[in-house]
Amino acid sequence: MTSEGSSRRAFLGKSVAIAGGVAAGAAIGSGVARAGGTPSPTPSPAPTEPEPAISPEGTYLVTLGTAAGPAVRSPRRGYSSAVVVDGHLYVVDLGLGVVRQAVEAMLPRSELRAVFLTHLHSDHIAELPAWLLFNWGPPVDGFTQPFPIIGPAGAGLLPAGAETTIRPPTPGTMELVEHVLEGYAYDINIRVYDEARPRLDELVRAEEIALPLDAAAQSGPHGVLAPTMAPFLIYEDDRVRVLAALVEHPPVYPSYGFRFETPHGVIAFSGDTAEHPNVVELARGADVLVHEAVYLDFYRGSGTYTEEFINHLAQSHTDPEGTGRVATAAGAGHLVLSHLAGVATDDEWASAARTTFDGPVTVARDGQVFPVP
Numbered sequence: 001m002t003s004e005g006s007s008r009r010a011f012l013g014k015s016v017a018i019a020g021g022v023a024a025g026a027a028i029g030s031g032v033a034r035a036g037g038t039p040s041p042t043p044s045p046a047p048t049e050p051e052p053a054i055s056p057e058g059t060y061l062v063t064l065g066t067a068a069g070p071a072v073r074s075p076r077r078g079y080s081s082a083v084v085v086d087g088h089l090y091v092v093d094l095g096l097g098v099v100r101q102a103v104e105a106m107l108p109r110s111e112l113r114a115v116f117l118t119h120l121h122s123d124h125i126a127e128l129p130a131w132l133l134f135n136w137g138p139p140v141d142g143f144t145q146p147f148p149i150i151g152p153a154g155a156g157l158l159p160a161g162a163e164t165t166i167r168p169p170t171p172g173t174m175e176l177v178e179h180v181l182e183g184y185a186y187d188i189n190i191r192v193y194d195e196a197r198p199r200l201d202e203l204v205r206a207e208e209i210a211l212p213l214d215a216a217a218q219s220g221p222h223g224v225l226a227p228t229m230a231p232f233l234i235y236e237d238d239r240v241r242v243l244a245a246l247v248e249h250p251p252v253y254p255s256y257g258f259r260f261e262t263p264h265g266v267i268a269f270s271g272d273t274a275e276h277p278n279v280v281e282l283a284r285g286a287d288v289l290v291h292e293a294v295y296l297d298f299y300r301g302s303g304t305y306t307e308e309f310i311n312h313l314a315q316s317h318t319d320p321e322g323t324g325r326v327a328t329a330a331g332a333g334h335l336v337l338s339h340l341a342g343v344a345t346d347d348e349w350a351s352a353a354r355t356t357f358d359g360p361v362t363v364a365r366d367g368q369v370f371p372v373p
């Protein structure tokens with residue numbers, strides 16, 4: 001459960017000191033190459049053997065899509081991961097392609113228990129509408145009982161200098177879901193009537209992550225984005241506990257990493273972040289750490305990206321050596337690289353991470369299944 005009420009949106013509307021440390025108005029995260037700068041694609045390698053079957057008992061990580069976005073530059077699908085615990089489904093982020101990937105991975109969509117959003121960059125939420133409308137069952141083989149979509153509250157303020165071109169300027173998860181349903185109201189109303197579907201608005205419940213009061217007081221969209229903090233509980237059922245912590249992904253605020261504690265093992269997700277001690281705490285003793293990664297040498301060597309953009313990547317994302325340092329500091333059992341930005345071979349990604357981490361490193365494929373532990 002999210003701890004509703006305590007500090008939900010507590011930081012909205014509070015006065016925040018403008019520290020001036022946030023880049024203004026840049027096309028952050030867009031990864032736009034200048035003309036002629038289309039990089040060659042990075043394939044998601046074909047598996048050399050069939051993926052392990054997801055059995056009704058046990059915990060599994062499935063890296064549904066492994067690409068950073070929002071540009072489509074490679075055959076890899078957009079970023080999304082699934083955690084399956086004793087046949088129950090939990091999904092982290094809804095990047096481009098997740099609906100098809102979930103079907104192809106034969107995930108138990110009728111047993112969906114919760115969706116978690118790390119942050120509101122479009123490459124993490126682009127298929128939210130399709131996820132709802134194409135998994136809305138019955139008669140579709142989709143979710144059958146109410147579930148929460150748990151994600152960030154609205155930032156409250158745009159980065160300093162950013163122009164409000166669309167209103168409201170900073171919708172959070174609740175407004176996002178509400179507006180998606182409103183935008184598709186005709187289709188939804190028709191299908192409830194014409195196909196006797198259950199009411200979608202009664203199945204989908206948006207919840208916003210409530211920061212602990214001290215973390216809310218210490219952070220903000222114009223100040224410190226991710227003060228050092230202990231992970232805090234955002235969801236719990238009879239099989240999993242999910243904890244969150246702020247991570248450093250300028251200029252996005254709030255941006256979260258997650259820790260899934262299951263009866264069989266622990267999986268941590270860095271979210272989109274620079275190398276950060278909060279990820280170490282999320283991944284403390286975890287069986288698997290799924291960490292984002294950027295291959296800066298690709299951008300530096302391409303001659304097509306601005307220095308400003310490369311600096312943004314360096315400040316908002318983590319190079320493979322950094323992912324290894326985080327995994328080592330956390331004592332994580334297995335480092336899985338996903339949300340890959342830049343073009344490099346699997347060996348280049350992994351060998352860079354292995355310079356700082358002695359344990360197993362996997363460069364995730366789309367649809368790869370990891371039994372945990």
Ligand SMILES: [Zn+2]
Pocket residue numbers: 029119121249252272
């Ligand atoms: Zn992002």
